[in-house]
Every structure is written in C-alpha cells, then in structure tokens.
Amino acid sequence: MVETTSGEKKKPSSSNTVLFASKWIETILKYRVQLVEVCKVSFDLNPIVEQTITMAMRDFINDKKKRSNIDAVNAPEMLSVYIDYFIKQLNKGSTTKDNSLKSGDQVEDFTNKSIQFLKFIKDKDAFEANYANHFAKRFLNSKTSLTNMIKGIDIEELVLGKLCDELGTSSLNKIIKMNKDIKSSKDLTHEWRNYVSNQKQSLIDLDLKICNVTDWPKSMTKDYKWFSKQENEATPFIWPRQLRNTMREFEEYWTTNKNNNNKSLYWSPKFGSMDMRITYPSRTYEINMSTYAGIIMLLFAPQSTNPDGSFVSAFEEKKELTYDEIAELTGIPELELKRHLQSIAVNPKSRLLIKVPMSKDVNNTDVFKLNEKFKSPSVKVKVLTVSSSSSASTAKVPVRTEQQEESEEVENNILEGRKLQVNAAIVRIMKSRHSMKHHELVEELIKQLASRFQPSMILIKQRIEDLIDKEYLTRDDSDRNVYHYVA
Structure with missing residues (x-):
C-alpha cells in the first residue's frame, strides 16, 4: 500500500x-x-x-x-x-x-x-x-x-x-x-474467413473468441446474457447497425454449418477490440480500440448520402451527441461508458472526440463531437483504455472496480475450493480409519493437503462441523475429541 x-x-x-x-x-x-x-x-x-x-x-x-x-x-x-x-x-x-x-x-x-x-x-x-x-x-x-x-x-x-x-x-x-x-x-476463425470469402455480400472481418461460459472466470462471464436484447429488454445493449448484418450471418453459420442447434451464442463487448480506418482531413489512420470505444465511434459515422449515393463526410455532418444521448443509443453501462469516453475524448494522445467542456471527468451534460484536428505521428494508432480504478476514483459515489471484483472472485474461488478439498480429505481419512482423535485427524489432514495448501485450524474445525451436520461424522459419546465415520 x-x-x-x-x-x-x-x-x-x-x-x-x-x-x-x-x-x-x-x-x-x-x-x-x-x-x-x-x-x-x-x-x-x-x-x-x-x-x-x-x-x-x-x-x-x-x-x-x-x-x-x-x-x-x-x-x-x-x-x-x-x-x-x-x-x-x-x-x-x-x-x-x-x-x-x-x-x-x-x-x-x-x-x-x-x-x-x-x-x-x-x-x-x-x-x-x-x-x-x-x-x-x-x-x-x-x-x-x-x-x-x-x-x-x-x-x-x-x-x-x-x-x-x-x-x-x-x-x-x-x-x-x-x-x-x-x-x-x-x-x-480460419473456417469463417474461408466461408466469407465465398460469399457475395460484404461482411466485416471477425476474429472469433468462442468461450464455454462454465469454464471461464465468473467475473468475466457473469453478465454474458446482459448484452442480449431477449434477456435484457428493460435496458438493452444496442449493437451498432454497421455490425448487425455480420453478426446475424455468423450466428446462422455457427448454428447450421457447425451443428450447434443445441447451444446458445451470446455476444459480449466487454473484451476484444475493433480495428477502424478513419479518414481525417490530415490523413487516414488505422486505429485499434476497445469494442466499447469502437461502438461509441460508430455513432459518429456518416448517416446522410450525396446525390450519387456516396456517404457524406462525417466531418461535414458535424454531429454532436451529449453523454445521455450516447448512453441511450448504446446501452453501455455507466462506469464503462465514462472510462471509454475518457480514453477517446480526454487522453491527449488518442483524442478522437472533442469533449465540451474539456475536463478530466465525464459528466452527463457533456457534449461530444469528432476531433477534426486529430493527428498522430504513426498511421497505426492504438487507443489505451483508462483503467476502471482511475475512472471509479472520479465518481461521486464509491464504485467497486473490475479489478476489485476479480480479486474478490479469486479469493472466493480459492476458499470454496479449499472447503471441498478439506471435506473430501476428511471423508477419505475417516473412511479408512473409522475412528480418530481430533489431533490425529488434523495431523493427517495437514499431511495430505501439504502439496496443495496449508489449511487453517479455523477452516478445519468448520469443515468437521459441516460434515457432522451432514451426518458423515459423529462425535464419541464419552469423548468429544474422538470422531467416528458414519458408513
């Protein structure tokens, strides 16, 4: 500290x-x-x-x-x-x-x-x-x-x-x-790209990461259904129109071509990144940013067209959006929205948007527009995302950061795993010995678990009581320091 x-x-x-x-x-x-x-x-x-x-x-x-x-x-x-x-x-x-x-x-x-x-x-x-x-x-x-x-x-x-x-x-x-x-x-990813190359319609290039939700850390997958409109109709997350066609095509390919009829597919913008080519008045840049930041930037993509059907330049449209409008149009959670806006509208090296008024904090009344004067010495630009702890520190109400949640989850996983291992070891020992004194059981338990961890005396006592409650063990009637295995 x-x-x-x-x-x-x-x-x-x-x-x-x-x-x-x-x-x-x-x-x-x-x-x-x-x-x-x-x-x-x-x-x-x-x-x-x-x-x-x-x-x-x-x-x-x-x-x-x-x-x-x-x-x-x-x-x-x-x-x-x-x-x-x-x-x-x-x-x-x-x-x-x-x-x-x-x-x-x-x-x-x-x-x-x-x-x-x-x-x-x-x-x-x-x-x-x-x-x-x-x-x-x-x-x-x-x-x-x-x-x-x-x-x-x-x-x-x-x-x-x-x-x-x-x-x-x-x-x-x-x-x-x-x-x-x-x-x-x-x-x-290889199979999908081969499939897309044979299709007539233009689809966005995807680098796929398909994860079985039961095997990945809960802090990263716990809200995976939140981004699905069917699961979250009250405050839905809104995927940009530019991505929806490609997403629908992949869903159909994944379900039919890969025989996944019995599985559900959920899209999550929390991880990964977007590569976006943006033509500024000075030059064209290839910009890599988080998925959330990319979704925000797509709100400023040109909407109107010229008489010949080509899109009007986004800088000519001069679109301006307030923080509340961006929140409504995307459905991005508040803490995530604020830290990604800080990344693309406050950080001097990656100020793709202009924030009015300019300040470190992002407020609900702020207005955002494209930064016509953005310049970078390199054609390829990587937008670094502001950490959740930095963003949370500016909030008026204390917010638990992503790192804190992950740390707590790791500690909880360790504790829950130890409970199961201690219970299993006690049952295994008592099943072979039938009856044991408390200190003998503790010594044997520590010996068997030495290669994994050192169980505390508090944890050992709690697990013994738990197994007694579940009727795996009983105390001796004449000596409470002696345990018997219940077959």
Whole structure:
C-alpha cells in the first residue's frame, strides 16, 4: 500500500505490481543461486545445509506477516503476475533489459525459473486460481485469437505444459478447458474467413473468441446474457447497425454449418477490440480500440448520402451527441461508458472526440463531437483504455472496480475450493480409519493437503462441523475429541 500526503492509503497500480513482482522474484532466485554456491563451496553440498536453505527460503516466500509499514507479499499472486507479464512481452516480441528472449532456450529458461519459484510456494491452489484469471484475460483482451509463436514455440502451450508437469492435469483442468476453447476459436476463425470469402455480400472481418461460459472466470462471464436484447429488454445493449448484418450471418453459420442447434451464442463487448480506418482531413489512420470505444465511434459515422449515393463526410455532418444521448443509443453501462469516453475524448494522445467542456471527468451534460484536428505521428494508432480504478476514483459515489471484483472472485474461488478439498480429505481419512482423535485427524489432514495448501485450524474445525451436520461424522459419546465415520 502507498500512503498519500492526505493520509489516505492507496493500492499500488498494476504497473507497480508488475515491477515489484519481477524484482522480488528475480532477486530471490538470484539469492538462491548464491546460497547454493556457498553450500557447494563451503559445505560440499551437505544435505542438511541444502534442506535448511530450502526450508528457510520457503518460509520467507510464504510469510504472510506484515513487516512495519510494508504489506505482506502474496507469493502465489506475484508469481502469476510475473508469468503473465513475461508472456505478454514475449507475445509482443519485445525485449527486457536482462534477457533479449530471442531464442527458444531463453524462453525455456524463463519457464524453468517460474517452475523453480513455484516449488517454494505452499498454497499451490492460490497460484492456480490467479493464473487462471490471468490466462483468461490474456486471451480475451488480445487483439487476435491466433497463436503467437516465438521461434516456433507456442509460449502459452510451453508454460501450461510445464505447469501440468509440476501440478498435475487435474489441478489445471479449467485452464486446460480454456486452452481448448482458444484452439477451437483459432480453427473457427480460419473456417469463417474461408466461408466469407465465398460469399457475395460484404461482411466485416471477425476474429472469433468462442468461450464455454462454465469454464471461464465468473467475473468475466457473469453478465454474458446482459448484452442480449431477449434477456435484457428493460435496458438493452444496442449493437451498432454497421455490425448487425455480420453478426446475424455468423450466428446462422455457427448454428447450421457447425451443428450447434443445441447451444446458445451470446455476444459480449466487454473484451476484444475493433480495428477502424478513419479518414481525417490530415490523413487516414488505422486505429485499434476497445469494442466499447469502437461502438461509441460508430455513432459518429456518416448517416446522410450525396446525390450519387456516396456517404457524406462525417466531418461535414458535424454531429454532436451529449453523454445521455450516447448512453441511450448504446446501452453501455455507466462506469464503462465514462472510462471509454475518457480514453477517446480526454487522453491527449488518442483524442478522437472533442469533449465540451474539456475536463478530466465525464459528466452527463457533456457534449461530444469528432476531433477534426486529430493527428498522430504513426498511421497505426492504438487507443489505451483508462483503467476502471482511475475512472471509479472520479465518481461521486464509491464504485467497486473490475479489478476489485476479480480479486474478490479469486479469493472466493480459492476458499470454496479449499472447503471441498478439506471435506473430501476428511471423508477419505475417516473412511479408512473409522475412528480418530481430533489431533490425529488434523495431523493427517495437514499431511495430505501439504502439496496443495496449508489449511487453517479455523477452516478445519468448520469443515468437521459441516460434515457432522451432514451426518458423515459423529462425535464419541464419552469423548468429544474422538470422531467416528458414519458408513
């Protein structure tokens, strides 16, 4: 946490988290190399010294105690952030200061470091939950569903394969299913483009991402029906007229050509992006922006035509829309609408629209129009979306941000998963032992779950009481510290 001059505590930004995670993990791994060298030179690789080093490092990495004014480090989350950052960098083809990441050997070196650090983490289930969240966001927010290859290596496949070797496929079942959706989306995109190339009518190019809603994080899929008019007639989301024909064509293709009559297809604008070619008075730009931002920009597309049937220039129409009008014409949720308007009408580098009056905040009385004077040194422009936390901070009423909701969901998933695992382990132990004292059951339970996580005494007691209520266990009549399994 960072403390401001006013005394308020401010959560570190995602960029700060990435920098901290990278520095923290790299420093620990370098320090481990030094300790191993000391053990080799001074102690001739004595097994007791090696074990002491390993235990000390594990205790330090998993220590959840707060030190002075520094918050405890969440090691499972930090490792997931670290891996997420490097995969994104690799997919961009960029380099880092210490490692150019140009060869397959260097890519594998990064994955080996990640697995090496994972071995020290006690709460493996917490890492899996955080990694699943990052894995999903990488795919849903990427510009393309097509696989990114680094020197012939699919980095996602490589990392997932290494994690499966370390944690087992059953532990990563949901991520494996998500990866299956990614592969099928890639194939479907190719098939759809081949189909479109043989059609006479002009359709918009789609890069498809079809996700089975039951396998993806709930924070990303919980409101997937909200954008369907049939499911949300009160305040419907309105897809732009320019997209509807292509959407209808794909729905028909997906249902009939792909034999999906028994499945429902829902479109979601929350993720993904749009590539839009806009001709300004100065030059034509190819602009990549979020789907929400693209939907807003399409409201300013020309509506009227010239005598020859061609569209009048959007800059000649000089259309102006208020915030309330944009909200009514799109149905975009308030927080999302405001942060995407900030991205395309406030940010100086991507000010595609002019906001009147000009200010950082977006208000209901603001008026928006196309920015005729927009200029960029590059023909290709990428609009960066303002974070939901930044947008929420300007709101008069406190708003739970997307990051907060995702963080809460991850924590809830971890807790619910642990409840099931503790219950299953208790039943498994008691079924084989029939009767056990409380301390014996606790010791055996901790031993069996050690490879997954460390259950707290509070959680163990709660799960024992839960199983007693469900009549899987009973207490001994003469000694309440003894449990009996109910066959």
